[in-house]
Each structure stands twice: as C-alpha cells, then as structure tokens.
Amino acid sequence: MTxxxxxxxxxYDLARVRADFPILAREIHxxxxxxxxxxxxxxxPRIVAETIAECYGGWYANVERGVHTLSxxxxxxxxxxxxxxxxxxxxxxxxxxxxTRGTTESVNLVAEAWGRxxxxxxxxxxxxxxEHHSNLVPWQRLCEERGAQLRVAAIDDxxxxxxxxxxxxxxPRTRIAAFAHVSNALxxxxxxxxxxxxxxxxxxxxxxxxxxxxxxxxxxVRDLGCDFYAFxxxxxxxxSGIGVLWGRKEILDAMPPWQSGGGMVQTVRFEKTTYAPPPxxxxxxxxxxxxxxGLAAALDYLTAMGLPAVGAWESELLALATARLAEVPGxxxxxxxRRKAAVLSFVMDGIHPHDLGTILDxxxxxxxAGHHCAQPVMERFGVPATARASFGLYNxxxxxxALAAALHKARELFG
Amino acid sequence: xxxxxDLYQEVILDHNRRPRNFGPLPEANHQAExxxxxxxxxITVYLDxxxxxxxxxxxxxxxxxxxxxxxxxxxEALKGRSVEEARHLFHGFHEMVTKGEEGEDLGKLAVFTGxxxxxxxxxxxxxxxxxxMAALDQKDQPVTTE
Numbered sequence: 386m387t388x389x390x391x392x393x394x395x396x397y398d399l400a401r402v403r404a405d406f407p408i409l410a411r412e413i414h415x416x417x418x419x420x421x422x423x424x425x426x427x428x429x430p431r432i433v434a435e436t437i438a439e440c441y442g443g444w445y446a447n448v449e450r451g452v453h454t455l456s457x458x459x460x461x462x463x464x465x466x467x468x469x470x471x472x473x474x475x476x477x478x479x480x481x482x483x484x485t486r487g488t489t490e491s492v493n494l495v496a497e498a499w500g501r502x503x504x505x506x507x508x509x510x511x512x513x514x515x516e517h518h519s520n521l522v523p524w525q526r527l528c529e530e531r532g533a534q535l536r537v538a539a540i541d542d543x544x545x546x547x548x549x550x551x552x553x554x555x556x557p558r559t560r561i562a563a564f565a566h567v568s569n570a571l572x573x574x575x576x577x578x579x580x581x582x583x584x585x586x587x588x589x590x591x592x593x594x595x596x597x598x599x600x601x602x603x604x605x606v607r608d609l610g611c612d613f614y615a616f617x618x619x620x621x622x623x624x625s626g627i628g629v630l631w632g633r634k635e636i637l638d639a640m641p642p643w644q645s646g647g648g649m650v651q652t653v654r655f656e657k658t659t660y661a662p663p664p665x666x667x668x669x670x671x672x673x674x675x676x677x678x679g680l681a682a683a684l685d686y687l688t689a690m691g692l693p694a695v696g697a698w699e700s701e702l703l704a705l706a707t708a709r710l711a712e713v714p715g716x717x718x719x720x721x722x723r724r725k726a727a728v729l730s731f732v733m734d735g736i737h738p739h740d741l742g743t744i745l746d747x748x749x750x751x752x753x754a755g756h757h758c759a760q761p762v763m764e765r766f767g768v769p770a771t772a773r774a775s776f777g778l779y780n781x782x783x784x785x786x787a788l789a790a791a792l793h794k795a796r797e798l799f800g
Numbered sequence: 801x802x803x804x805x806d807l808y809q810e811v812i813l814d815h816n817r818r819p820r821n822f823g824p825l826p827e828a829n830h831q832a833e834x835x836x837x838x839x840x841x842x843i844t845v846y847l848d849x850x851x852x853x854x855x856x857x858x859x860x861x862x863x864x865x866x867x868x869x870x871x872x873x874x875x876e877a878l879k880g881r882s883v884e885e886a887r888h889l890f891h892g893f894h895e896m897v898t899k900g901e902e903g904e905d906l907g908k909l910a911v912f913t914g915x916x917x918x919x920x921x922x923x924x925x926x927x928x929x930x931x932x933m934a935a936l937d938q939k940d941q942p943v944t945t946e
Contacts, residue, residue, distance in 0.1 A: 735817065737864035739839055740808075743918060747804050756840050769840030769862055798808060799865070800817065 397698045402690065402779050405430040409779060416749030419784045424569050424597060424728050424775030425753050427622045429683070436682035437624065440675040447671055449648060459674055466681035467664070473684045474614060474631050475605040481637065483664040484677055487628035488596040489519040491615035492563070494630055494667060495592055496523035498643040504560045506532035511554050511562040511589070514540040514765055517569050518758040520594040524563055533560075540765060544571035544720035551580060555587035562589050566598035570759040570771070571720030572703075572728030574598070581611040590636070596620050600777065601699055601726045603692045612636055618676065622777075623683030627676035630667070637663035644669040687778075695778045699727045702776045702785055709789035714796055719771050730757075730771040733792070736799045738772040744795045745772075750788055806914035807921070808865065811873070816865035821875035825858040833942040834931030836923055841867050845931045852882050859931075864924050866915065871928035873908055883936060890929045897925045 403409050408428045411418050420428060440462070446455035448463050464479065471479040485491045504510060510524045514537055528535045536559070538551035546564070555562065562584035566577050581591035592613040598604060599616045606614045613632045619625035632640075642649055642660050646669040651659040660666050687695065706729050710716055715734035733741065742754035753773045756763045763770060774788055825831075825846035835842045841863035848856030857878050859871045874893075878886050893909055895901045900916040915925045923945035934943045 737868075739841075739864040739921070739924065740866070743807065743921060744804060755838060760840075763840065769842070798804065799813060 397694055399698075399779070399781060403781075405432070405686075406779050407431060413749035413751070414747055419748075419750040419787050421774040421776065421780065421784065421788060422751045422753050423600070423777035423780075424620070424757075424773065426619045426625065427600060427777050428779070429624070429679075430622055430686050432686055433623060433679045433682050437675045437679045440678050445674065448674055449665075463672070463674055463677050466677040469681035469684050470629050470631075473599075473604075473688065474629075475607055476631055477607065477634065480662070480664055481631055481634050483630040483632065483637070483667045484672055485615075485628045485630050485667075486626055486673070487617040487619070488517075488594055488615045489523075489617075489628075491613075491628055491630035492520050492592070492594065493523045494643045495561075495613050495615075495632075496527045498640045498667065499590075499636070500524075500527040500561070501531065502641060504528070504531045504533045507558060508533040508560045509536050509554075509556065509558045510534070511536045511538060511551070511559050511584075513538045513546045513551065513564045513575070515544065515546065515568040515571060515573060515575075515759065515762055516563070516565055517594065517596070518760070519596075520563050520565060520592075521761070534558075537761075540571075540573075540762075543722050544568065544573045544762075544766075545722045546573070546575055546580075548576070548579070548583075552583050555583055555589060557588055559584070559587050559589040561592060563592040563594065565594045565596075566604070567595075567601065567726045567728070568720070568722075568759075568762070569597045569728065570757040570762045570773070571722065571730055572725035572775075573720060573722035574602075574724040574726050577611065578609050581609055585610070597726065597728070600687070600695075601692075602696050606631055618680040618683065621680075621683055622687060623680035624673075624676045627673045627680050629680075632663070634663070637667075640666075642666050642669070646670050648672070690778060696726070698778065699776050699780075702780055702782065703727055703729060705782055706774060706776070706785045706788065709785060710792065713789065713792045716792065719766050719768065727776040728773060729775070730773045732768050732771050733796070736795055738770045740799070741772045741792070741795055744798065745788070745791050748787065748791045748794075750784075750791055752788075807918060809911045809914065811908060811911045812865060812869040815869035815872040819859075819868055819872040821858040821872065821879070823858055823860055825856050827856060828858075830935045830938060832931050832934035832938075834927050834934065834944065835942055836863070836867075836927055836945055839864065839924070841924065841927060843867070843871055843928055843931050845871070845928065845935045847932075847935050849883070849936075852884070854878050854881050854883065854886060859928060863927065864921075866912075866921050866924040867927050870912060870925045873911070874928050874932065877907060877909055878932070886932065886936065890933060893929055894926060897922050 444458040448460040467479040470482040584591040590612040595616040618627040649669040719730040738754035828846035830847040843861030
C-alpha cells in the first residue's frame with residue numbers, strides 16, 4: 386500500500402458505510418452478523434433498494450416499445466443506467482455496454498455469438514488454471530462443438546498464472562484468450578493489461594472476467610486494452626440477475642445476434658429479419674428494467690465512496706486477516722500471490738471446510754466452504770475444498786478478529 | 801440454536817480423527833462410490849457379503865467430520881448384520897437425521913440426532929448410507945446426495 390492509499394484508508398468513513406447497509410444490523414444465532422462471503426455475493430446499500438422501489442412506485446413500464454410517458458421514462462432510465470455502466474468502466478460509449486443476467490451470461494454470449502462464427506476446427510481458445518467454471522465451461526463447450534482445442538495456462542504454487550506459459554501457449558491458432566481479472570477462489574490479481582497485450586500480439590482477442598475485480602478496484606477497459614469485459618451486478622452491491630458485457634464497438638458490430646426475439650430487431654418479415662445495432666442486438670426480450678436502475682445506483686454509490694479508498698480499506702483487512710489466520714495452528718492459506726484482492730482461502734489440518742462453515746456460522750460468521758466453482762483450482766492445490774473469507778467495503782477489523790477467534794475455537798473443538 | 805457440541809459430539813470427533821474400518825477391503829465382493837459434488841466429499845464403501853450376511857465392511861474417502869464419522873460408525877454398526885437389518889438401520893438413521901425421530905436400536909448412531917438442526921449437513925451424514933445401499937444393490941453409477 387502506498388502512503389497515499391494509507392491516508393485514504395485512515396479517513397475511510399466506515400460507520401457511514403455500515404449505516405448504508407441495513408442487513409448488517411441483524412443477528413445470526415443471537416450474534417451480530419459478520420458477513421465475509423462477499424466474493425459469492427455482496428449485500429445491498431439502502432440506495433439500491435430505494436431505487437428499485439422508486440422504479441415500481443414512479444416510472445415502471447416496458448422499455449423501447451411505447452409512446453406513452455411511462456415507457457419513455459423507463460427507456461430513458463435504462464439508457465441512463467447504461468451510461469453509468471459505461472462511465473464506470475471508462476468505455477468509449479454506452480453502446481458498448483450490453484446488459485446481461487450476469488458474468489456467466491456475458492461469457493456465454495461471447496462464446497456463442499462471437500465464438501461460433503470465429504472459432505473453427507484446429508483453432509484454439511486459451512484460458513488459465515484459475516478460472517471460475519463460468520469462464521471455463523462455455524469455452525470447453527465451444528471447442529467441443531467447433532472441433533477446436535482448449536488450452537490452459539497453468540498457475541504456480543502461489544496461485545499466479547505462469548505468464549511465460551500463457552505467452553508460450555498463444556499462437557496464430559489462438560482465437561481468443563479468456564481470463565479472470567481477480568481469482569474468486571484465490572484472490573490473485575492477474576496482470577490483465579499485460580495478458581491482453583500478449584493475446585493481441587498473437588492476433589487473438591482478450592476477454593476479461595471482471596466479476597471479482599469491479600467491487601475492489603477502478604477498472605478502465607480502455608487502459609486494460611481488452612476486447613470484452615464481463616461482470617455481475619450482485620457482486621458489486623447491486624441486484625442479482627443483472628450484469629454487463631462490455632465489448633469493443635467494432636467487435637460487437639461484427640457479431641451476429643445471440644438470443645433472438647423482440648427488442649433486438651429492426652424489421653421482421655417472414656423472408657428476412659434485420660437486426661438492431663449493438664447493444665440492443667444482444668438484448669432480446671423484456672429486460673430486467675429495475676435491475677439496470679439498481680445496478681446503476683450501486684455503481685454510483687461505489688464511485689461516490691471512491692474505489693481507491695475502498696480498495697485500500699479492503700487491503701488493510703486482507704493484510705490483517707492474513708496475519709491473524711497465520712497464527713491459527715494448522716491453518717494453511719491457499720493462494721499467496723503477490724497481488725491479491727479481498728479473498729482469503731484457507732484449509733485447516735483435520736477440519737474439513739464444511740465443518741468450519743458450520744462452526745463459524747454458529748458465531749454469526751458467514752464464509753464460503755467448498756470448491757468455489759473452481760474445481761481445477763482445488764485439484765491444483767490438492768484439496769477437495771477450501772474455506773474462504775472474502776471482504777467488502779463494510780467489513781471491519783473487529784470482524785477479522787472475530788473470524789480469527791472462531792477459528793481458534795474450531796481448533797480447540799476438533800483438537 | 802442448539803449448542804455446537806450437540807452436533808459435534810465427542811464420539812463424532814473421535815471417529816473423524818480415527819475412522820474405523822478405513823481403507824479398501826481386499827476380500828470385498830460388492831462396492832460402490834458416492835460423492836457430494838458440491839462439497840467435494842468422496843467415499844467408497846466395500847462389502848464382503850456372505851449370502852445375506854455382511855461379513856466385512858470398510859470405507860475409504862475424504863469428507864467432513866460428519867460424513868467421515870457417519871461412515872465409520874456405519875461400518876461398526878453393520879459388521880455381522882444381515883442385509884435386511886442394514887436396510888432397516890438405514891431407514892431408521894434417515895428418519896432420525898431428517899425428522900428427528902429416534903428409532904429403536906440405533907445404538908451409537910444416535911449421536912447424529914443433532915444433524916437434524918443443520919439441514920445443509922443431512923447430506924453429509926447420509927452419504928455413506930446411500931453409498932452402502934448402492935453397494936448392496938450393485939449399482940454401477942456413483943451415487944450422490946446432492
């Protein structure tokens with residue numbers, strides 16, 4: 386952490402942040418909730434709920450289709466939300482932001498709409514060894530269907546992608562490289578700008594799964610130089626069921642539609658249908674109107690908090706947690722990359738992660754136990770599962786201490 | 801909510817630390833695999849059946865304390881019993897962890913009563929038993945409690 390970051394973190398208004406999240410006041414099993422499962426999903430600030438309530442109470446109607454006032458209002462709100470997303474990612478224009486159901490759908494959209502047209506027999510798709518299943522299985526299916534090869538750049542013992550191998554596996558046959566910005570299972574922050582540049586040098590496109598990055602750091606898609614960037618609303622304090630696929634305009638323009646139906650067409654005749662330009666070309670059907678507004682509210686909230694300050698605060702929590710957990714006998718941290726964001730995966734000798742999950746829950750502490758939809762990562766580290774504490778902007782040092790204390794208690798119970 | 805010790809009773813912790821009848825059974829004539837894909841728990845149950853009697857039984861695998869202890873205590877409870885008795889015990893065990901009904905003759909298996917308070921952990925406690933049923937029925941497909 387730089388001196389500037391430290392200064393930001395020390396002025397971080399934690400009490401105000403916590404007051405914005407009503408759920409944090411509740412108790413679990415008679416104990417204050419300690420919510421450390423933010424990598425799975427984040428809690429929502431009041432403003433998100435209020436925005437959705439305003440939608441239902443003030444301006445709800447279907448979008449794009451009506452000349453009546455409410456429909457125009459709803460359409461305007463949705464396009465305003467799209468502009469918020471574009472600003473959040475520093476995209477060139479709002480046309481580059483496609484609303485999806487989440488990261489999974491965003492990746493599937495690219496794998497199907499772009500992939501089926503651009504990946505053929507003998508071609509290759511490159512991913513890394515730390516991908517979430519949602520940035521693995523769609524590519525695997527595409528490769529199976531198209532007779533292409535899926536290549537995987539391995540990770541090292543710290544959980545970092547081996548960049549030399551990543552670069553070596555890129556070839557003129559590689560059509561696209563798809564990789565996470567931040568690993569959900571290990572917390573590793575990938576050098577995505579460098580990786581995107583490597584992909585481009587080989588003539589491949591670069592897709593970044595940003596689901597675990599956008600809650601923790603400023604993302605500038607133009608600076609990263611990637612071609613697609615995907616994220617989910619629910620991991621960034623917004624509603625679940627809404628997400629974003631950002632794509633470079635010229636690539637989106639050249640892509641065929643994905644799902645088809647209403648809303649994504651220009652003219653429909655029995656002989657021939659013409660399609661709307663992006664982003665609407667990829668948004669068939671009535672969208673999640675209130676979800677887009679809720680997402681925009683969440684992004685505005687995060688922007689107002691200042692992502693650098695949020696990231697600095699979470700780095701402090703991660704550093705404290707890393708130190709405290711190292712003191713727990715028989716605990717091993719899985720994922721020790723030099724750059725990590727807000728995720729702490731660990732195993733304990735003689736205590737299965739699921740037992741840990743139950744024991745911590747008893748103290749009101751919510752963590753995730755399992756394979757985190759990253760089974761190859763678990764295999765790489767020779768564990769069936771890990772326990773994972775993941776931090777958000779509202780977590781406190783006291784909560785980290787509570788986690789450590791509960792782990793000591795688990796150690797005592799299991800001997 | 802009940803005390804954690806109601807779930808993690810000493811017998812369970814002991815069988816988790818030192819599982820009985822652990823490892824492959826060379827003379828096994830029935831076996832089956834079970835797994836919990838979401839947890840990553842895996843188990844193989846080995847049976848040496850002599851006619852209708854369980855002459856030998858063992859298990860191997862990796863899982864949480866509840867699933868390991870359940871498998872260990874199951875093997876202890878079933879050695880020397882008839883297949884019919886095993887099915888009867890399975891039924892009683894299942895009723896206990898899902899409905900809290902303490903059937904007769906469960907013996908040491910009654911330590912799993914506390915599982916009922918933890919719906920997410922029922923599948924951990926029953927994995928070994930479902931796998932046992934598959935071994936008795938000679939099912940080729942691995943069973944799952946997901």
